[in-house]
Amino acid sequence: MTGADAAVARLPDGGFDQLYLWNAYAIGFLAELILLVLVLAYLGRRMVADIRRGQPSVSMAFLLITMMALFVATLFSWIRAGMVAEYQYHSLPWISPWLAIAIFALAQFAYRFPVAIGGPVERAVATALLWGYVLVETAVAFARALAAAQGDVQYRSSHLDLFLLAALCWLLVVLVRQRLSARGTVHAAAARGFLGIGLMMMAQCLTLTLRSYALLADSIAELINCWLFLGQIAGMALTYLNTMPERSSFMVKLSGISVTMLLVLVVGLSWLVSPVINDSYRDPDMVRAGDAYRFEPTAEGGYRVMAIPFAPEAEYGEWVGADGTALPLPFAFPFYGKEYREYYPSIDGIIGFDVQPSWRRSLATRGYQPQIFVLMAAMMEGGTRLDWIDVGFAVRSEPDRILLSWRNVPARIEGSGRYSAQMWLFADGAIEIHYLEMPHHLPREIYSNQVPWEIGIMPGVVGADARLSLGSIGAGVEGPPGTGLIQDYQRDFLEYVDRFYAPIAVFTVLAAFLVVVLLPAFLRFNLVAPLADLLKGVQRFRGGALETSVPVHFRDEIGFLSSSFNAMAEAQHDLVQTLEQRVAERSEQLSRLAARNAQLEERDRLSGDLHDSVSQTLFSAAMLADILPDQVRSDPQAGEATLARIGRLNRHAIEEMRMLLNELRSSNLAEHPVAGLIAELAARVGAEEGLAIDFSGADNMTVLPVAVQTMFYRTVQESLNNIVKHARASHVDIRFEADEWHAALRVRDDGVGFDPGGKGGERFGLQIMRDRARRLGARLEVRSRAGEGSEIELHWEADGAE
Secondary structure, three states, X not given: OOHHHHOOEEOOOOOOOOOEOOOHHHHHHHHHHHHHHHHHHHHHHHHHHHHHOOOOOHHHHHHHHHHHHHHHHHHHHHHHHHEOHHHHHHHHHHHHHHHHHHHHHHHHHHHHOOOOOOOHHHHHHHHHHHHHHHHHHHHHHHHHHHHHHOOOOOOOOOOHHHHHHHHHHHHHHHHHHHHHHOOOOOOHHHHHHHHHHHHHHHHHHHHHHHHHOOOOOHHHHHHHHHHHHHHHHHHHHHHHHHOOOOOOOHHHHHHHHHHHHHHHHHHHHHHHHHHHHHHHOOOOOOOOOXXXXXXXXXXXXXXXXXXXXXXXXXXXXXXXXXXXXXXXXXXXXXXXXXXXXXXXXXXXXXXXXXXXXXXXXXXHOOOOOOEEEOOOOOEOOOOOOOOOOOOEEEEEEEOOEEEEEEEEEEEOOOOOOEEEEEEEXXXXXXXXXXXXXXXXXXXXXXXXXXXXXXXXXXXXXXOOEEEOOHHHOOOOEEOOOOOEEEEEHHHHHHHHHHHHHXXXXXXXXXXXXXXXXXXXHHHHHHHHHHHHHHXXXXXXXXXXXXXXXOOOOOOOHHHHHHHXXXXXXXXXXXXXXXXXXXXXXXXXXXXXXXXXXXXXXXXXXXXXXXXXHHHHHHHHHHHHHHHHHHHHHHOHHHHHHHHHHHHHHXXXXXXXXXXXXXXXXXXXXXXXXXHXXXXXXXXXHHHHHOOEEEEEOOOOOOOOOHHHXXXXXXXXXXXXXXXXXXXXXXXXXXXXXXXXXXXXXXXXXXXXXXXXXXXXXXXXXHHHHHHHHHHOOOEEEEEEOOOOOEEEEEXXXXXXXX
């Protein structure tokens, strides 16, 4: 071994030990998996409880199948997002069939919830078509999985998206029909909620479409899709549980919403920092224009790599196509123990020795054939010179070596830069690569293939790779026998990203666990337990235990409610305990008020009676006494007659006073029919005043209540007094009718009349009559017109009269 050989470092076997690398995509799918696991656990527990009670729900079963299928599809998406390239392509085919199963189950659920819709024929046809779609996706997935096992990466045909879109559209139609059928019913809210979920699914399709046409940035599209998916899962669970309020739990809903919001924030943060992380990455080992490396075979069957002086060739040779056609070698090229007479160039900077190299296949199946990676970046596809001069792939052959050149090859994204490199293959198996032109800086992304992913050599044996760092190879680095030497730029970038997102993943899992476990415990101790004590106290209080008192756990809003309840319960208890005393005191107060009111009413009645009887008689006697002296001097005989009349009036006043006193005691009006008393009054007034009075109803023997009889008697009395004083009438007609429930009185005269609306109509006597009638619920009507006499009617009905 020479001195130079002694300075060569040896790489260990392998070097690709970490299988999963976290990134923003993986965080998003992790958030979806966490939410799906929680929803599945809760729905599964409910389903088991229903089965044990013998009440299984078909709609819940289909919802559970939907969630399970979405979980499996998301699990494969999560594997694909963070697993290293050679493993992620094995999970990729199985995403679509599980999504198809989820759509099938969700459609069956939509036909049954909240109410059953669609006829048997329609549902059978929909079921058959959806099953057919599931079978097609499953068959395609099996074919892709078998191809991936053989190292061939096949992508799903875009035509299958038409079936997916048709299934989603029909699902949306069913949800719209549910919404229309549930309008105005108790199921309206549930139907409206699931229609919103269907619209979110269509929004996802729109987002993916915009991304496929580069109208929406990949990070923005992925963030929106993740948020929409989280909203759909949480929305389906909450909307379904809200239809079963007697079985759902506030704690479950609150925990679910809290976890969902946490996951939404984590996903948003992950995608927010993703561009910053990507832009901040700088690979110190990235090859630059002017770099050159030599791979030499070793005696043990391996290779060593070293940096060499940059010495590009000015003569490129013949421009040929790099379209998959095998090209001959001028010698047998030894490579990892085998000799090759031809090679397969790729415009993407790859050379294969067995078959045409594929960029995707090289990622999916490492070592499926011996290869040399000069650039391994997605280049512009085209013919020999890609329609430009000095642009494309060129070959120059010599007896003991061959020059392969990639000249000014542009990246597939316009404006990303151009690549130029030359590679010598020597007859002794040595390889030299010279980099003539490289873009200064292209930002990397998780799935971007616009910059070189790998540079190095691969023997064509799975797992026989050793990672190297071209920027620190020094005098050289030697790989183990039969082992490739790969500078994996993309993996270096993914490991850099993983250092940021791995802690976020751990935080997400722990935070979700704490929210699910600790939040209910915290709320149970600080919210549920105090509320439960308060509710129990209210129930005991409503049951009659007025001495109830609830514990005050904390000095917060619930504590304030508990304290207020205790104060109210204590006040109510004291009120009930002293109720009898309070009732007695109030009764005594009411008795005193009643006695006082009775006294006042009695005074008002006596005032009216005195006015109607004694006052009127004494007024007449006083008027006669005023004219008596003149009559005695002028006509002694007339004076004697007036004096006799004054005596009769005084005796009559004395008789009326006696009647009032008797009325205060036993009351004549309470003992005799009022019709007879009115007849006596009419006869006496007619005789004394020389007035013709006709009375109809004297034979009515009905005895009315005392107050009612008094009202009718005093009304006649006051009416006759007014006629005598003011009417100058010659004839009065009085009619009276009565039975046990009704009574009516009419007093009519042929006097001069008066104006009831004027001041004269509102005399004190009339007002007393109106007040007395109003107190007994009677109706008094006064009709009069100047020169036409007057008429007074009084009607009374007993309470309950028909």
